[in-house]
Amino acid sequence: MTKFTTPTRRAFLGTTALALAAAALPGIAAAQDGWKPEHAVEIVVGVAPGGANDRTARDVEANLKAIGAIPNDSITVNKPGGGHSVALAYTISHAGDAHYLQVIGGVMLSNNILGRSPQKYTDVTPIAMLFNEQMAFAVAKDSKITDAKMLLEMLAADPGSVSFSISTGIGTTNHISALLVAKAAGADVTKLKAVAFDSSAEGVTATLGGHVDVAITTPFALDPFVESGELRYIAVASETRGTGLLAEVPTWKELGVDAVVYAWRSVVAPPGLTEAQIAYWDKSFGELQASQAWQDMLAKENLMPAPMDSKTFAAFLETENARYTELLSNVTEPAKN
């Protein structure tokens, strides 16, 4: 037995040295780049499993893994509550830790403007903008509203003559787009009949049954009914015309109404990250958004790619927040009692 001991140990030492060198190499590379995840990465999302935001979070996790941006473990953490504020508070509590990423949309701005949540967009580190979801306006097939022009005329004559189903409440992009259209029609926006529903499916159902006139929600929820002929698109609150069924549908902009609103989705991180940490995620999300798998997912779910890096996204948040504030405060003057 002793015979074999020496060479074995030598071999062992040799491999150890090699392994050490190998282990050190990426370390050096990472040191040059600045930073990389040292342990498990948490993708935080403020909804329960199964919702649209949860799907985005899981897509982000899977695709970050696929491009090798998460070298260790990762987990999607659901922190539902308070319209994403509970999750946001959780993310903010990990100040300086770049292993936490949160998927979130425009509620981050509107919740704070409406006074529902104390967290401001400036409390987090913007990482990347991912995509826009469009806001489409649809009516039942036998609705008295034939097209967008007619909707504007009706609103101008009597803002109470049309009811809108806006899913999941006041201050959402669905609601804001209705406000913008009513404002452009010259209607008194406080008289707008905006009926809030628990989910976009409920809002669409009420429109299908003729209980509400206009459904405002994402093409993802509306497309199946438009395709089967039960709903008609009348307009979309996008910058340019969409694809698929939306190719035929005019934008409000074409109709002379300045109503461009998207339900955007983005990634933010805890406050107090270093330049190197931000740079790492900037690079990773750049790669992610350029990947074929990601683009296929966007096309399949009818989402408009809107990639932005951390700097552009930060600037966007500032202008978007100013726009939301103006829009919402225009109609949210406190009641007189």
Place this chain on the structure above:
Amino acid sequence: MLPIDHILNGFSVAFQFHNLGFALLGCVLGTLVGVLPGLGPAAGMALLLPLTFGMEPTTALIMLAGMYYGAMYGGSTTSILINTPGEASSVMTAIDGYQMARNGRAGAALAVSAIASVIAGTFSVIALTLMAVPLARFGLKFGPAEHFAILIFSMAAVSSLTGKSVARGLFSMVIGLMISTIGIDLQSGMPRFTGGNLELQDGISFLVAAVGFFAIAEVLVNVEEHLRGNSTVLAIKGRLWLTAEEWRRSYMPIIRGTLIGFFKGVIPGGGATISTMLSYSLERSIHKEKEKFGTGMIEGVAGPEAANNAAVGGHMVPLLALGIPTGTTTAILLGAFIIFGIQPGPLLFTRNPDVVWGLIGSMYIGNLMLFVLNLPLIALFVRVLHTPTGILLPLILVIASIGVYSIDNSAQDLLLTWCFGIAGYAFKKCDIPIAPLILAMVLGGKMEQSFRQSMTISGGDPAILWSSWIAVLFLALAALMVLGPLVLRLLRRRRVAQATPAQ
């Protein structure tokens, strides 16, 4: 293809070996989730959903649907054995089911709920197979005003559950309604009664209140009795299975419960809870010995359990044909469809016939599987009651707490549950019924919102509330339910008054 070809095709998909296997796995996991106190179908499916990522869509959906009705089957078990409903639609089962267990008839209660479930489940799948699309059309007639009418009717049913003291029953109900107002108000977007607490903005979830009021309160009361030496080992009297007499009393409630459950299930919005309440109050109101309800009447278990499980099939109608979830659990199932790239809705039957008919086919098999699976389990489950109290009580508490914590991963929910547990203990000591509070809490929020949705649509004109025959029908039924007993009592008194001078 003729409809019969679709159905046969569906069975051929469902009978593929791996689909059978995953249907069985789903049923087993669902049963497991259902029998754990504090975990209902919704919480259970949310937990298990990530397990199916990466499977073939049809297989994954078959497994998830198996979990869904497996959990509905299992949900009655905890209601009956330890008075802890895992979801709102099992609350009614707990009322008489738990009393049956205390009377030594736990086996019969479990057996009748299994029988009711298999009959109701099979009927509703047959109805789903034959009439999904036309029924879905009918469901669209229900707008906010019609929902409001149904909910008013349900509240009338709740208020008839008051027990001995009307005032205490109403106290329980109004507190439940108040709890339902906590959180962001949907129509105005404003937070109410949250005291600035972020987690309260989404309101208080059913499980937090149910585990507190039922499980923790029950454990606290039992600890006392245990230490005092009044051991509450619930001996089984008679055979485990139903007696002929019990079966004779059960089959009509099962048939009525099945019909109510399925048709209520078809209507989007509201969930299965309302159908169980309707079934219970129907059974109670047509029974000769009304006052015996709440003391362990088998009719009060058979009807609601049938309604509960028939509603599962009913819920599949709007879910598959319109893409509309009827409650929390179906919302999670809808999420699963979408994750697998399948959009339920009007085109589903033509675009993904294999998936739909495979799923429907698997529901026939799943129902039978569950029945066969659950029969031997009854003997096992009643064994739970033989576990020494000193061991059983802490375990119930821990498992229920895991359920509460895992809803939102929130430690605050645990503290809320504790507060509800203390309140529930006080309710029990003061003889205040708990079911009205829980049911009012589940239905109250929807009632307010649908009323305000109607008012927004009509611009403040209340006429919208009785503008359709459906709404008028339910409002009239509600009035009958509240005023009927009063009028009867008045008539009886007058008759007595007229009779006295003659004597």
Place this chain on the structure above:
Amino acid sequence: MVNVILALVALGIAALYGLGIAAIPQMMFGDVLGPTAYPRLLMILLIGVAGLLLVEGMREKSWAPARANLRAFLREDALTFVLAAGAVLAFFLLFRPLGYLLSTLLFLLVSMLVLYRGPRWIPVAVTLGFCGASYLIFVHAFGTQLPRGLLPF
């Protein structure tokens, strides 16, 4: 007596609820009725229920049995209740900081040793078995995100 006390509790809750209603922010947004109309109705209902409870309380012939019940409760069960409720509260408060495994281990062991009057090894075995099995089922099979607390796993 119980009804009268309940009536007072109901009035207290109604008052607290009223304070809560006053704190609801009002905006020009939303619907005709606004967020406070329905809560106001509920508050009035609860005050009405308090009235009903008082009426039922006054109808009681004698308060003696209720008083005897209360005395019996204070003598026999009050301490048990406080201890049991306290143990559950402690378990909930320690759930996060200690982690699921440690807090559950502690709670089950202590409460079973107190409540179970048989051989001592049974509570120990059940506790260990349950903790291990439940952790495997919930965390590994169901993927529940239970708190780790002090332990590394």
